[in-house]
Amino acid sequence: MIEVDEKQMPWSKDMTMASLLATLENVEFCSVVRLNGRLVSSPKFAETIIPDNSKIQLLPMVSGG
Amino acid sequence: MDKIKLKEIKCISYERAEIKKGYTDKSLRVNLDSNEITISPIEERIKNKFIGGKGYDLWLMWNAVKASTRWNDPENTICISSGPLGGTPGYPGGGKSIVTSISPLTGAPIDSNVGGYFGPYKKFSGFDVIQVDGKAKKDAIIFIDGIENKIKILEASDLPTDSYELSDVLTRHFDEDKPVNVSVVTAGPGAVHTNFGCLNFSWWDAGRKRVRYKQAGRGGIGTVFADKKVKAIVARFGAISMKSNNPADLDALKLVTKAHSKEIRELDPKQNRMSLVGTTHLVPIMNDHDCLPVHNFKFGSHPESRVIGEEVYEHIFDKGFDGCWKGCTVACSHGVKDFSPFTGPYKGKKVFVDGPEYETVAGCGSSLGIFDAHTIIEINFYCDAYGMDTISVGTSLAFVMECFENKLITLDHTGGMDLSFGNRFNALEIIHQMAGGEGFGAIVGKGIRQMKQIFAKDFGADAAFMQDIGMESKGLEFSEYMTKESLAQQGGYGLALKGPQHDEAWLIFLDMVHNFMPTFEDKAEALHWFPMFRTWFGLCGLCKLPWNDIIPEDNKNTSEPAKVAKHLGWYADLFSAVTGRKSSPEDLISMSEAVYNFQRIFNLKMGFGTREHDTLPYRAVGPVTVEEYESRQERYDEQLKEKYSLDIGDMDSKEKVAVLRQKREEQYELLKDAVYERRGWNNNGIPTIETVKRLGIDFPEVLEVLKKNGVE
Numbered sequence: 001m002i003e004v005d006e007k008q009m010p011w012s013k014d015m016t017m018a019s020l021l022a023t024l025e026n027v028e029f030c031s032v033v034r035l036n037g038r039l040v041s042s043p044k045f046a047e048t049i050i051p052d053n054s055k056i057q058l059l060p061m062v063s064g065g
Numbered sequence: 066m067d068k069i070k071l072k073e074i075k076c077i078s079y080e081r082a083e084i085k086k087g088y089t090d091k092s093l094r095v096n097l098d099s100n101e102i103t104i105s106p107i108e109e110r111i112k113n114k115f116i117g118g119k120g121y122d123l124w125l126m127w128n129a130v131k132a133s134t135r136w137n138d139p140e141n142t143i144c145i146s147s148g149p150l151g152g153t154p155g156y157p158g159g160g161k162s163i164v165t166s167i168s169p170l171t172g173a174p175i176d177s178n179v180g181g182y183f184g185p186y187k188k189f190s191g192f193d194v195i196q197v198d199g200k201a202k203k204d205a206i207i208f209i210d211g212i213e214n215k216i217k218i219l220e221a222s223d224l225p226t227d228s229y230e231l232s233d234v235l236t237r238h239f240d241e242d243k244p245v246n247v248s249v250v251t252a253g254p255g256a257v258h259t260n261f262g263c264l265n266f267s268w269w270d271a272g273r274k275r276v277r278y279k280q281a282g283r284g285g286i287g288t289v290f291a292d293k294k295v296k297a298i299v300a301r302f303g304a305i306s307m308k309s310n311n312p313a314d315l316d317a318l319k320l321v322t323k324a325h326s327k328e329i330r331e332l333d334p335k336q337n338r339m340s341l342v343g344t345t346h347l348v349p350i351m352n353d354h355d356c357l358p359v360h361n362f363k364f365g366s367h368p369e370s371r372v373i374g375e376e377v378y379e380h381i382f383d384k385g386f387d388g389c390w391k392g393c394t395v396a397c398s399h400g401v402k403d404f405s406p407f408t409g410p411y412k413g414k415k416v417f418v419d420g421p422e423y424e425t426v427a428g429c430g431s432s433l434g435i436f437d438a439h440t441i442i443e444i445n446f447y448c449d450a451y452g453m454d455t456i457s458v459g460t461s462l463a464f465v466m467e468c469f470e471n472k473l474i475t476l477d478h479t480g481g482m483d484l485s486f487g488n489r490f491n492a493l494e495i496i497h498q499m500a501g502g503e504g505f506g507a508i509v510g511k512g513i514r515q516m517k518q519i520f521a522k523d524f525g526a527d528a529a530f531m532q533d534i535g536m537e538s539k540g541l542e543f544s545e546y547m548t549k550e551s552l553a554q555q556g557g558y559g560l561a562l563k564g565p566q567h568d569e570a571w572l573i574f575l576d577m578v579h580n581f582m583p584t585f586e587d588k589a590e591a592l593h594w595f596p597m598f599r600t601w602f603g604l605c606g607l608c609k610l611p612w613n614d615i616i617p618e619d620n621k622n623t624s625e626p627a628k629v630a631k632h633l634g635w636y637a638d639l640f641s642a643v644t645g646r647k648s649s650p651e652d653l654i655s656m657s658e659a660v661y662n663f664q665r666i667f668n669l670k671m672g673f674g675t676r677e678h679d680t681l682p683y684r685a686v687g688p689v690t691v692e693e694y695e696s697r698q699e700r701y702d703e704q705l706k707e708k709y710s711l712d713i714g715d716m717d718s719k720e721k722v723a724v725l726r727q728k729r730e731e732q733y734e735l736l737k738d739a740v741y742e743r744r745g746w747n748n749n750g751i752p753t754i755e756t757v758k759r760l761g762i763d764f765p766e767v768l769e770v771l772k773k774n775g776v777e
């Protein structure tokens with residue numbers, strides 16, 4: 001299992017950040033996530049493998065600076 | 066240090082104005098030529114039109130300076146104001162000061178929004194805004210004592226020269242028993258010797274029992290301050306509560322303050338964790354999106370950037386409450402305790418460093434090829450202590466390093482110093498030289514625009530190449546975001562009134578990452594509303610960060626998530642609660658639009674403010690060199706083929722650079738057209754008569770300036 005924004009979700013082998021987000025709704029604002037405490041940005045989503053028992057926070061990055 | 070001695074030159078007692086609904090309705094003018102201290106009422110019509118904060122500053126400056134006024138003329142004015150909402154304890158970001166002057170770098174009005182307690186203390190002492198003009202004969206301190214109700218001009222001698230020690234000494238001097246009652250504004254030797262001097266605004270950190278400070282960094286206001294021989298401006302006031310602003314509706318104020326503050330407390334730990342890492346989370350994010358300036362904005366990422374981002378600073382920052390305003394729950398103004406510099410006058414001593422923030426890490430780190438957290442902290446410390454803007458220092462040094470690597474300047478010019486990217490010791494040495502006005506550092510301290518002229522004229526350097534790589538626009542050095550792949554952010558920088566600073570418009574994510582504004586019209590629309598909301602914070606005395614750096618959880622379900630409607634509603638409620646002027650989020654835009662257009666016309670009055678001044682160095686728009694092109698070849702090739710339908714089969718990289726440049730520069734000009742039209746400006750970027758009438762800023766003197774520029 002993994003935890004995404006405090007909700008439990010099933011984990012699968014070879015799961016990437018991109019494949020996980022493809023299963024979620026309303027994530028068009030999500031271009032950055034925190035995976036087990038570490039920031040990962042959208043250009044790296046496809047290559048980022050999610051380990052089992054991961055904790056993920058989706059960051060609503062609208063603006064900054 | 067022994068007890069300091071200050072000689073009183075002038076002292077007046079005054080009756081402190083009662084605060085009504087966030088306003089004192091009084092301005093304070095201190096003229097250092099004549100040592101006159103004048104307190105004047107602020108007219109209702111000015112209040113209604115200019116709101117406060119930056120609006121008041123600009124109005125006073127407009128009346129103080131002539132079209133011919135230069136930054137170092139006595140009539141140039143430094144204005145510092147708070148704003149009707151400034152000084153609300155517990156409201157996130159509720160205590161900013163807004164500082165303006167004619168900039169040594171741009172020749173036009175510059176504004177800077179800064180933390181610390183000065184703005185609210187000055188207001189509660191009886192003045193919405195302070196205006197300082199003239200030039201003192203000897204180093205002067207202006208003391209606004211809201212406890213004793215006195216204003217003094219004091220002559221200062223034998224005081225510490227740097228801001229770090231000076232802030233501490235003056236804070237303790239002006240209220241030894243209760244240093245929390247004091248906020249001081251100081252510059253330093255770097256402000257004397259460079260064109261990008263900054264001002265440090267202090268507050269007393271009760272937890273750590275020490276003085277802290279934030280910087281009004283941009284545009285060299287510290288240089289003007291030093292030129293006027295102002296050593297410090299000090300405000301002293303007692304306890305502050307929610308009642309201090311005498312709000313129209315105290316209960317409504319408490320309600321909205323509690324709601325916004327609570328949301329941040331709950332959501333910041335789940336989002337950007339700014340209360341732990343400040344803005345350093347942006348380092349890895351910008352790096353991964355290819356937007357972190359590396360080697361003078363040549364590239365947008367670097368494999369070593371992780372060692373200068375949040376993962377490192379989280380462990381270096383001293384733990385404790387770090388709000389630069391009382392009770393701000395974002396609390397992002399972190400610092401480093403017991404830091405021991407390895408160069409300069411503080412070498413081997415233990416100091417507290419306020420910062421670094423993202424801008425300093427990117428400008429004085431990655432852009433210089435310095436991937437060492439310790440060196441960045443040291444640069445941060447000395448820039449603040451010397452009173453120099455870390456952004457202009459970093460961006461100027463990056464330009465110098467690229468010139469050095471391209472042999473436009475050599476060891477003969479730099480005093481024998483190798484200034485290749487990554488040379489951290491020599492970067493620090495240049496900073497010490499800048500502060501002392503010595504050696505090659507004295508030239509760097511003039512800023513990029515003047516360096517380009519000096520390098521071309523005196524060293525025979527290639528002027529066209531320097532124009533392309535010198536990251537300045539309107540004379541101001543760029544802040545630290547790569548804009549090559551975001552046309553909207555190119556506009557955000559190029560069309561910003563004061564020059565390329567991200568506080569006016571930050572659209573990289575909305576444009577480049579989310580692709581929410583595919584057309585010119587979409588981008589122009591965003592370049593209308595975004596700067597208007599940001600302007601509004603400067604009118605009211607608020608910090609911009611709590612608007613959209615921490616986002617309500619249900620924001621994504623709203624019709625326009627980019628605007629963060631819930632927060633805009635809270636801001637309108639806050640304005641209504643304090644001032645009694647019932648307001649909606651739409652009203653915030655119309656308040657800003659009047660001041661924004663007034664500032665554009667102020668630029669025009671000073672000889673700027675037209676299309677030709679909204680230009681960018683090509684480095685901000687696309688790849689200048691073959692090296693840059695080839696580093697992102699796949700991306701650029703695809704754009705030439707797909708977006709512009711070009712057959713590039715027979716082209717070499719040099720030809721591709723040229724054709725891409727032509728296309729991208731055309732796009733930027735088209736963007737200007739669209740933005741000018743949306744803003745109600747003519748094709749030359751000047752507000753039309755209809756626009757100034759609609760906004761109610763059709764004062765005779767405004768119409769006169771427009772007429773002189775062919776608009777009637």
Ligand code: SF4
Binds near residue numbers: 180395397608610
């Ligand atoms: S959000 Fe950060 S910078 Fe803004 S007032 Fe709060 S602590 Fe200061």
